[in-house]
Every structure is written in structure tokens, then in C-alpha cells.
Amino acid sequence: MTDPETPHSRWSDLDRPPLNERALRRGLIRPGGLWTSLDVVTTTGSTNSDLVAVASSRPEGTVLVAEEQTAGRGRMDRRWSAPARSGLFFSVLLTPGDNVPVHRWGWLPLLTGVAVATAVARSAGVDTALKWPNDLLVTVDGEERKAGGILAERSGDEAVVVGIGLNVSLRATELPVPTAGSLALADAVSLDRDTLLRSVLRSLEQWYVDWREADGDPATSGLQEAYAAGCATLGRTVRAVLPGSVERVGEAVAVDGDGRLVLAMASGGRYPVGAGDVVHLR
Structure with missing residues (x-):
């Protein structure tokens, strides 16, 4: 019999029970629904x-x-690591091409952010803000902390894989870094990963x-309005580090119809940021 205290035992941390794969399938996979299969790997x-x-x-x-993920990735090839069963680490396969023009696929990570924030507020009682384009922020001891992230990757001409990482019970x-957070540290009312x-x-x-x-119309679907309402980046002065190490500093005033962050520059012009790393300056 395996010693339950060995590092490799699935029961070695009783505060972090394994996901119930069978119950998740039963609750999520249904005829006519979006989810067609669900697998949980150790x-x-x-x-x-x-x-x-x-x-x-x-x-x-x-x-x-x-x-557990041993080589989890975020944007700009950043690494994402966390103890086993301490969070939600999963990816979904979507093929929006039959209905949605390719130029609107860039809304998928923003859409996912809105969906995750909505669900976390409902199930864990934690107000989750969105940092453009794909970070999930919670408040810990009065400070904004990153508790999750989203990564969307194209696979061929028709598919997009969207990955979500969310710190749930991290102490x-x-x-991994002092600026990180978790639902537990944000005083969540529930840390049940199956429910989440x-x-x-x-x-x-x-x-x-x-x-x-x-x-894929972000205005008609209500997505653009919902994202703006939950986006902690809007209304703040930010520094955007663009591809090629070009930097722009301005006030984030809008998210446009293409999902770009619009900066109001000190010069009076407006600059849309479609890709890059954004730092909140105040």
C-alpha cells in the first residue's frame, strides 16, 4: 500500500483534493452544448x-x-508554475471560424477574461479585475495582485486553443513572486476547485x-461593454512596451472594436496598442 505521506500520493495534501473528473463530465458535457470532452491528467x-x-x-x-503543470506558459513565453492541485490549469479548443471573421478572433482572450471574472465573483465571492489584455487581478491587503492569466494560441487555420491558469489555494x-496572489489570499468564500x-x-x-x-461583434454581443466595465487598466496612466522594445506612455481611455487598448498621449493624439506588455503606473 502506498504511504499517503509520500510526495507522489494524490492524497498527500488533504487541503487540496483532486478534481472529480467523472462529476465534471457529468455536469458539463451535454447534447447540444459546447463542451464535448473533458480529461484531467495528473x-x-x-x-x-x-x-x-x-x-x-x-x-x-x-x-x-x-x-499540475511543469512547463506552464504565459504571454511572451513567461513561465507559470504552482504546486499541484493549488489552482486551475486547463485549456479549451475553440473553432470560431464558421461564424466569426478571423480579424475578430483577437477578442477570445478578452472574452475568456470576462467569463473567468464573472465565474470567480459568482462562485468564490472574489472581485476579479482584468488587466489588459489577459491578466486576472485580485486585491490582497489593499494591493492588486495577479492571480491568473490567459493564453490564446492559433492551431492551423481553424482552431484556437485558450489556456487559463488561476491560483486558487496558494499560500x-x-x-512565485511577491506581486502574485490567489483566491485564498483574497479571502474567497470557497476554494472548491470542482465548483470553480x-x-x-x-x-x-x-x-x-x-x-x-x-x-464575433463585440458590441452586439455585449462583450466590449462588459470588458470595459471590468478592466482595471482603463483610466490609468500606463507604459506599453511594444514589439521591438518600443515604449509608449499615456492614459488608457478605451478598448476599441478590435480589442486594442487606446492610449491618450500627452501630445494630444491617440495610440491604439494591439500587442505588448502593459505596466500600470498609477
Whole structure:
């Protein structure tokens, strides 16, 4: 019999029970719904990398969840790591091409942010703000902390894999950097990962289906308004580090119809940022 205190035992941290794969499937996969399969693996390098590799042979709505990621990735190839079963680490396969023009696919990470924030507020009682374009922020001891992130990657001409990482039960001593946070540190009313994952996927399904039925139009679907309402970047002075190490500093005043962050420059002009790293200056 395996010693339950060994590092490799799935029960070695009873505060962090494993996800109930069977119950998750039962609650999320239904005829006519978006989610078509859901698999939970004990550990993997990156759920995004795994799903991108098999995207051409899998249907839309495939969900891959890992209890632990050893090579999780964020934007700009940043690494994402956390103790096993301390968060939600999963990727979903979406194929919006039949309804949504490709130029609107850039809204998918922003849509996912709205869906996650909505679900976390509902299920964990934590107000989650969005930092453009794809960070999830919570308040810990009066300070904004990053508790999650989103990474969208194209796979071929038809598919997009969207990965979500969310710190749930990380303790202060387990944070990878001092500016990180978790739902536990933000005083969540619940840290039940099964409930959180069901809530996030149901919220994501609702937002995605509404957006797709609106042909990806962010205004008609209500996505643009919802994102702006929850975006902590708007109204602040920011520094945008653009590809090629070019920097722009201005006040973030809007998210336009293409999902770009619009900066009001000191010179009086406006500058749309479509890609880059944004730092909140105040």
C-alpha cells in the first residue's frame, strides 16, 4: 500500500483534493452544448502545448485539465508554475471560424477574461479585475495582485486553443513572486476547485456562444461593454512596451472594436496598442 505521506500520493495534501473528473463530465458535457470532452491528467508540461499538438484531430469543445503543470506558459513565453492541485490549469479548443471573421478572433482572450471574472465573483465571492489584455487581478491587503492569466494560441487555420491558469489555494509562502496572489489570499468564500471549474466553463460557454452568434461583434454581443466595465487598466496612466522594445506612455481611455487598448498621449493624439506588455503606473 502506498504511504499517503509520500510526495507522489494524490492524497498527500488533504487541503487540496483532486478534481472529480467523472462529476465534471457529468455536469458539463451535454447534447447540444459546447463542451464535448473533458480529461484531467495528473501532471503535464503545458495543457496548451498538448492541446495544440492534437487540435486537428479533436472536436471543438475539447477540455484538457492538469492537476499540475511543469512547463506552464504565459504571454511572451513567461513561465507559470504552482504546486499541484493549488489552482486551475486547463485549456479549451475553440473553432470560431464558421461564424466569426478571423480579424475578430483577437477578442477570445478578452472574452475568456470576462467569463473567468464573472465565474470567480459568482462562485468564490472574489472581485476579479482584468488587466489588459489577459491578466486576472485580485486585491490582497489593499494591493492588486495577479492571480491568473490567459493564453490564446492559433492551431492551423481553424482552431484556437485558450489556456487559463488561476491560483486558487496558494499560500503566501508559495507565491512565485511577491506581486502574485490567489483566491485564498483574497479571502474567497470557497476554494472548491470542482465548483470553480464548472462555473468558469459554463460562463465561458455562455459568453462564447453569444459572441459567436453575433458573428464575433463585440458590441452586439455585449462583450466590449462588459470588458470595459471590468478592466482595471482603463483610466490609468500606463507604459506599453511594444514589439521591438518600443515604449509608449499615456492614459488608457478605451478598448476599441478590435480589442486594442487606446492610449491618450500627452501630445494630444491617440495610440491604439494591439500587442505588448502593459505596466500600470498609477
